[in-house]
Amino acid sequence: MTVPNLKNYSTLSVSIEENIAHIQLCRPQELNSMNLAFWAEIPEAVRYIDEHALARVIVISSQGKHFSAGMDLSVFENMGASFKGEPARRAEKFRRHVMQLQDTFNALEEARMPVLAAIQGGAIGGAVDMISACDSRYCTQDAFFCIKETEIGMTADVGTLQRLPHIMPHGLVRELAYTGRNMMSKEAQSCGFVNHVYPDQETMLLEVFKLAKTIAAHSPMAVAGCKEMINYTRDNTVANSLNYMATWQSGMFQMPDVMEAMSAGQQKREAAFENLQPKSDKL
Structure with missing residues (x-):
């Protein structure tokens, strides 16, 4: 069922059944890129579920070919427009902006219930920041992961570089960050970034929800x-x-x-x- 107290979001679809909340990124035509609305909606939804104890597990998935292409161009354009004014004050404002973006994914880590990510296709840039903050990750055979920020002239700043070294070997994290290359599903599983690889999205979601149901059955x-x-x-x-x-x-x-x-x-x-x-x- 759709939860009436969770408003109709423009970037997310939220439903709760059998103590499991399912949050879907629902902009497949835009490759589920993270526009300005997304950065407000995902923490609001997660925190509302947690604050009202509406579920015992949260599953995050997405619609379409790719999990998420990461930061939407509109967000970068908005950032670029803000680069004006006295340097120190501009920098202080931008620091607060980055911390606000970081807080978006802190919500996943701070939620009392486990958050499971089910990934198909590409998880690029900001999508790696997001799933790094989840408790566990599962993916399809065609999935790949990319710290794209380096390739576009910036340092990933919303959690990837802080969380990945606690999940996989430091040397591999450095390689992925320095090169911006794609890490395919097999490698992601072998280094412990994802728990399991499934042949397709339908199978993955079926199995992830089975796992979520097991978790939800415990205290x-x-x-x-x-x-x-x-x-x-x-x-x-x-x-x-x-x-x-x-x-x-x-x-x-x-x-x-x-x-x-x-x-x-x-x-x-x-x-x-x-x-x-x-x-x-x-x-």
Whole structure:
């Protein structure tokens, strides 16, 4: 079903079934390029789903031949028009603009539920920034990945260079960034960037949604804890991460979900867990 509280976006199609949110990039004629509207819509949709606890897993896919051609030309043109005025103030403004773009994909990483990316065809430039912020990636045989920014005279600045070194070998990240070459699906799987390669998009989506359904069947508190700890460990020492784990567990480890999981296993039925509570900024 289409979620009524998520407005009709111009770049996205959003639906939720069986605790799984499906966000599709829906501008296939434009190769799902990331226009100005996209940069506002994708974080709004993800954060709304998270804040209202509408799903336990988010799957991101796209319509058409290619996943995404990356940054739309209109965004570059808009940036170019802003390069005027006193240099220091112009630079300060541009820094804030880049950080706003970065925050778009931070939303994927900050969401309490896992975000799975299903990629067909090309994932170019900004699309690599986006999927690098997802929890796991899956692709079709014809998929390829390209850090295109170097080829057009700029340094990738929305997350690729910060996240990829935590996902694949540093030497390979440097090669891809320095050359701007395409990394094909087989190589992407062999280096651990994608978890699995499928023959076509239909098969990929079928299998990714099976995986999402398995995740959604588990305690959402346990899954959210896994994501929180893995992200924290990536950015901190083992000792600090173990300390944080102990602190987290002292509050978040409660018996109802454990007892329900054990009971369901004994009775050979699907466990029934409460959803996460919606976030609230109100005191």
